[in-house]
Amino acid sequence: MCAAAPSLLFYADTHASRDLLYFGRFECHDPFIAFEVGGKKVAVLNALEFGRGLKESAFDEILSLETLQSELRVRYPDTPRFGPADIIALLGTKLGIGSWRVPEEFPAGLLERLRARHLRVEVAAEAVLPAREIKTAREAAAIRAGNRVAAAGFVAAEGLLRRAKIAGKKLVLDGRPLTSERVRLAIEIACLEAGGLALDTIVAGGDQACDPHCRGQGPLRANALIIVDIFPRHTASGYHGDMTRTYLKGRASAEQRALVEAVAAAQKAARRVLRAGVISAAVHQECVNVFAARGYETKATPKGSVGFFHGTGHGLGLAVHEAPRVSAPVQEPLKQGAVVTVEPGLYYPGLGGCRIEDVAWLTETGHQLLSKHPYAWEIG
Amino acid sequence: MCAAAPSLLFYADTHASRDLLYFGRFECHDPFIAFEVGGKKVAVLNALEFGRGLKESAFDEILSLETLQSELRVRYPDTPRFGPADIIALLGTKLGIGSWRVPEEFPAGLLERLRARHLRVEVAAEAVLPAREIKTAREAAAIRAGNRVAAAGFVAAEGLLRRAKIAGKKLVLDGRPLTSERVRLAIEIACLEAGGLALDTIVAGGDQACDPHCRGQGPLRANALIIVDIFPRHTASGYHGDMTRTYLKGRASAEQRALVEAVAAAQKAARRVLRAGVISAAVHQECVNVFAARGYETKATPKGSVGFFHGTGHGLGLAVHEAPRVSAPVQEPLKQGAVVTVEPGLYYPGLGGCRIEDVAWLTETGHQLLSKHPYAWEIG
Numbered sequence: 001m002c003a004a005a006p007s008l009l010f011y012a013d014t015h016a017s018r019d020l021l022y023f024g025r026f027e028c029h030d031p032f033i034a035f036e037v038g039g040k041k042v043a044v045l046n047a048l049e050f051g052r053g054l055k056e057s058a059f060d061e062i063l064s065l066e067t068l069q070s071e072l073r074v075r076y077p078d079t080p081r082f083g084p085a086d087i088i089a090l091l092g093t094k095l096g097i098g099s100w101r102v103p104e105e106f107p108a109g110l111l112e113r114l115r116a117r118h119l120r121v122e123v124a125a126e127a128v129l130p131a132r133e134i135k136t137a138r139e140a141a142a143i144r145a146g147n148r149v150a151a152a153g154f155v156a157a158e159g160l161l162r163r164a165k166i167a168g169k170k171l172v173l174d175g176r177p178l179t180s181e182r183v184r185l186a187i188e189i190a191c192l193e194a195g196g197l198a199l200d201t202i203v204a205g206g207d208q209a210c211d212p213h214c215r216g217q218g219p220l221r222a223n224a225l226i227i228v229d230i231f232p233r234h235t236a237s238g239y240h241g242d243m244t245r246t247y248l249k250g251r252a253s254a255e256q257r258a259l260v261e262a263v264a265a266a267q268k269a270a271r272r273v274l275r276a277g278v279i280s281a282a283v284h285q286e287c288v289n290v291f292a293a294r295g296y297e298t299k300a301t302p303k304g305s306v307g308f309f310h311g312t313g314h315g316l317g318l319a320v321h322e323a324p325r326v327s328a329p330v331q332e333p334l335k336q337g338a339v340v341t342v343e344p345g346l347y348y349p350g351l352g353g354c355r356i357e358d359v360a361w362l363t364e365t366g367h368q369l370l371s372k373h374p375y376a377w378e379i380g
Numbered sequence: 381m382c383a384a385a386p387s388l389l390f391y392a393d394t395h396a397s398r399d400l401l402y403f404g405r406f407e408c409h410d411p412f413i414a415f416e417v418g419g420k421k422v423a424v425l426n427a428l429e430f431g432r433g434l435k436e437s438a439f440d441e442i443l444s445l446e447t448l449q450s451e452l453r454v455r456y457p458d459t460p461r462f463g464p465a466d467i468i469a470l471l472g473t474k475l476g477i478g479s480w481r482v483p484e485e486f487p488a489g490l491l492e493r494l495r496a497r498h499l500r501v502e503v504a505a506e507a508v509l510p511a512r513e514i515k516t517a518r519e520a521a522a523i524r525a526g527n528r529v530a531a532a533g534f535v536a537a538e539g540l541l542r543r544a545k546i547a548g549k550k551l552v553l554d555g556r557p558l559t560s561e562r563v564r565l566a567i568e569i570a571c572l573e574a575g576g577l578a579l580d581t582i583v584a585g586g587d588q589a590c591d592p593h594c595r596g597q598g599p600l601r602a603n604a605l606i607i608v609d610i611f612p613r614h615t616a617s618g619y620h621g622d623m624t625r626t627y628l629k630g631r632a633s634a635e636q637r638a639l640v641e642a643v644a645a646a647q648k649a650a651r652r653v654l655r656a657g658v659i660s661a662a663v664h665q666e667c668v669n670v671f672a673a674r675g676y677e678t679k680a681t682p683k684g685s686v687g688f689f690h691g692t693g694h695g696l697g698l699a700v701h702e703a704p705r706v707s708a709p710v711q712e713p714l715k716q717g718a719v720v721t722v723e724p725g726l727y728y729p730g731l732g733g734c735r736i737e738d739v740a741w742l743t744e745t746g747h748q749l750l751s752k753h754p755y756a757w758e759i760g
Contacts, residue, residue: 016396016485027580029593030701051684052591064680081709104489105396108503111488123488188572192565197579200407211432213409300446304431321410329461 006101006120008036008128011084011110018319019103021238022132026057031107033084034059037095044068044087063091085113092119103128133315133323134337139239140361140370143316143339146234146241147359147371149196153230154245154373156190157183157203161249161379166222171249180204180216187230196232196241203228209246209353212310212345223250225259225352227345231320240320242341243371244357249379258294259346260377263354266290266344270312270326276336276362280326283334284312287344296346306348313341316359338362339370386481386500388416388508391464391490398699399483401618402512406437411487413464414439417475424448424467443471465493472499483508513695513703514717519619520741520750523696523719526614526621527739527751529576533610534625534753536570537563537583541629541759546602551629560584560596567610576612576621583608589626589733592690592725603630605639605732607725611700620700622721623751624737629759638674639726640757643734646670646724650692650706656716656742660706663714664692667724676726686728693721696739718742719750 013031014021021027024034024043033044040060045053053062065087072082072090079086091097099120102111106123114121127133135143164171164178171178180203191198204216209227220226226249231242246260266287274283291298291308298307311327316339324330326340334340340362345355356375360367393411394401401407404414404423413424420440425433433442445467452462452470459466471477479500482491486503494501507513515523544551544558551558560583571578584596589607600606606629611622626640646667654663671678671688678687691707696719704710706720714720720742725735736755740747 029580047680047685047689048592052594054683055591056594066680080711102488104487106488107484108482108486108488108491109484109505111491112503123492125489185572188577189569192568192572197568197577199577199579200409211435212428214432214436300427300444303434305427309427331460 004098006099006122007097009088009100009102009106009121010034011088011102011107012105017103017105018317018322019105019127019129019132021318022129024057024059026053026059027238031084032065033087033091035091035097035100037097044091083113084110085117088114089117089119101128127323132317134335135317135339135361136337139317140339140368142234142237142239143241143359143361144370145237146196146232146239147243147373148241149191149194149198149232149234150230150241150243150371151373152190152194153187153198153201153232154228154243156186157228158247158379160186161226161247164249166250169221169223171220171222177219179219180208181218183220183228184216187228191230191232195236196234198230198232201228201230202244204353206352207349210306210347210349211304212347212353212355220249223248223252225256225354227353227355229355229357238318240316240318241371242316242320242357242359243373244343244345244355245373245375245377246354246356247377247379251380252378255351259296259348259351260354262291262294262296263344263346263356264375265294266308267342267356267358270342270344271358271360271367274334274340274342274360274362275366276338276364277333279333280324280330281328283342284327284330287312288328291344291346303349308344308346310345313343313357315340334362336362336364384478386479386502387477389468389480389482389486389501390414391468391482391487392485397483397485398697398702399485399507399509399512401698402509404437404439406433406439407618411464412445413467413471415471415477415480417477424471463493464490465497468494469497469499481508507703512697514715515697515719515741516717519697520719520748522614522617522619523621523739523741524750525617526576526612526619527623528621529571529574529578529612529614530610530621530623530751531753532570532574533567533578533581533612534608534623536566537608538627538759540566541606541627544629546630549601549603551600551602557599559599560588561598563600563608564596567608571610571612575616576614578610578612581608581610582624584733586732587729590686590727590729591684592727592733592735600629603628603632605636605734607733607735609735609737618698620696620698621751622696622700622737622739623753624723624725624735625753625755625757626734626736627757627759631760632758635731639676639728639731640734642671642674642676643724643726643736644755645674646688647722647736647738650722650724651738651740651747654720654722654740654742655714655746656718656744657713659713660704660710661708663722664707664710667692668708671724671726683729688724688726690725693723693737695720714742716742716744 046065205226229244269286313326315322343357347353426445585606609624649666693706695702723737727733
């Protein structure tokens with residue numbers, strides 16, 4: 001007797017598990033069971049999702065949760081209520097699935113309940129859907145569409161900054177202070193109109209921008225660097241764009257100019273070596289070298305780090321952050337077809353922060369940019 | 381020697397784990413370690429998040445991931461790279477934490493790696509933060525604010541429907557067909573302007589609405605029921621609203637009118653018994669009874685179910701769907717301070733779908749509505 005390979009098994013909602021979204025091409029806000037058996041993708045959906053699953057998903061088969069629950073009630077008439085472990089055990093019996101393989105992120109509680117039923121379940125040490133890291137032309141086009149949405153956001157932000165008046169250190173537009181919130185609202189509306197949804201957009205000026213994930217709040221200041229980072233989901237495809245531009249309304253100081261030029265140079269240096277086969281850490285090191293050569297120090301302080309203290313980039317697709325990482329600890333080569341951001345940044349409270357981010361699709365000889373928007377940053 | 385209680389431990393991003401968001405009041409898109417020790421809440425953040433964590437979060441202490449990694453490098457100079465299991469093991473040693481308790485949704489892979497290091501880890505069988513189910517006055521106010529955002533969306537949708545002209549079976553606005561997409565865009569913009577973000581808003585007409593989670597697409601039709609379900613996140617607080625109204629542009633048939641009246645009556649019947657202490661299933665049964673008395677049958681078909689085939693409601697807060705559920709299988713009493721939706725619906729392809737949803741905060745004697753918007757549904 002030959003043991004069949006274990007069946008891949010998911011139990012998640014597709015917000016928490018983008019692997020499951022990739023697997024079934026079906027968005028669902030509540031956790032559900034999905035698995036692979038004999039090359040077929042199968043989902044177990046409740047009545048609320050069943051009809052939609054038939055119409056919208058890429059599953060080869062949809063089983064009714066309520067029907068399986070009825071079968072369990074016949075088998076175990078004294079059990080008041082059945083959970084996912086009961087359903088999975090029943091599926092194993094019915095379909096002759098002897099062992100399961102679950103992703104790293106599978107819920108620990110369910111794993112324990114399955115094993116308590118003596119089911120054989122192994123937790124995968126590697127990505128369960130490695131193909132997700134390699135983007136097809138269609139996926140690259142979807143990411144490009146996501147970045148077109150982001151670019152519409154930059155156009156809106158630049159419009160407000162251009163129209164704003166400088167009053168001392170303040171920026172005023174239509175008689176009111178120009179705030180991070182107002183710029184973010186304009187970006188979000190522009191993204192919606194361009195066919196995407198921008199979640200948690202960053203519009204952070206001055207020292208706020210020195211916390212790279214600070215969303216930004218309150219009045220924006222003249223002559224201060226403003227980081228704008230937009231990573232919208234393209235509604236039609238579900239894929240994300242992710243771009244960053246840094247602006248300054250007014251006149252930049254020599255130090256600010258040098259900072260922005262250093263970040264732009266670091267991005268160029270990283271892009272010069274960015275291709276399939278290059279070691280991830282080596283791409284990151286290019287940025288580190290540019291900053292070191294120009295005298296920009298990176299160090300930790302009790303209030304947080306200064307300098308260049310994040311990775312150079314990350315994979316992009318159905319999730320904003322996914323494999324692969326482009327950063328110092330990653331000694332593996334980048335793969336052909338991977339899509340990664342290239343986003344060096346420098347952050348010094350007092351001087352401000354700058355980050356420039358584009359998106360690259362890796363080929364054997366280099367990469368193709370999937371993002372496009374001008375880099376002009378000083379707005380008079 | 382007295383064994384200390386196990387320390388609660390998380391490893392998640394706050395999109396996937398709203399418990400972790402509740403625990404630390406800190407949004408983070410990448411997974412991080414957080415735990416409780418000696419009554420203090422502690423997070424381990426990398427350099428990218430560290431400074432923001434200090435400023436924005438409710439953690440009592442923030443540890444630097446890089447500092448802990450440096451300690452590990454000194455202890456184990458031959459190990460090239462350290463993961464969360466190494467960090468957690470180190471924390472256990474340094475802080476004298478003898479055992480850990482993790483939530484049901486904790487990643488299975490990390491659980492296995494912790495146990496492979498002989499750490500004592502138990503997976504909680506119950507909610508690890510039961511207080512999350514009981515909303516404070518402040519949380520109720522935030523949910524109310526979320527519903528004010530949703531109501532702004534309904535105002536926008538009604539505006540478009542009112543302005544639309546009927547041309548045969550079609551709806552036309554400003555010379556173009558009125559589509560689900562156009563109405564959704566208007567809702568999303570109105571929600572942004574009202575201070576929230578509406579994700580996956582449903583605007584589904586005719587038979588599309590018979591899949592209750594179908595988002596809706598293409599031209600809306602005259603004299604057809606249109607379900608609009610808006611569940612925005614209130615940006616300032618992170619809490620969600622969740623409301624549904626059903627509309628019809630044109631003239632309703634007697635059958636459509638009866639359907640809408642039945643759903644409204646079911647919602648009233650459920651609300652009549654809705655208070656702390658009532659059994660969840662009993663609230664749901666009120667809706668079932670109203671529909672049965674009026675002759676509305678619920679049954680499964682190969683293409684999906686018809687009738688009333690979802691629960692009456694769900695908890696609402698930092699997540700759109702959270703504890704408790706208000707549905708047939710739940711035999712537990714609802715708790716004082718819980719916030720639940722009340723959203724019966726009926727769905728019959730050919731006739732269409734109707735759902736009406738409001739949000740209630742449970743008291744000893746009844747409930748307080750946290751949602752407010754008129755129920756007028758026929759738009760001439």
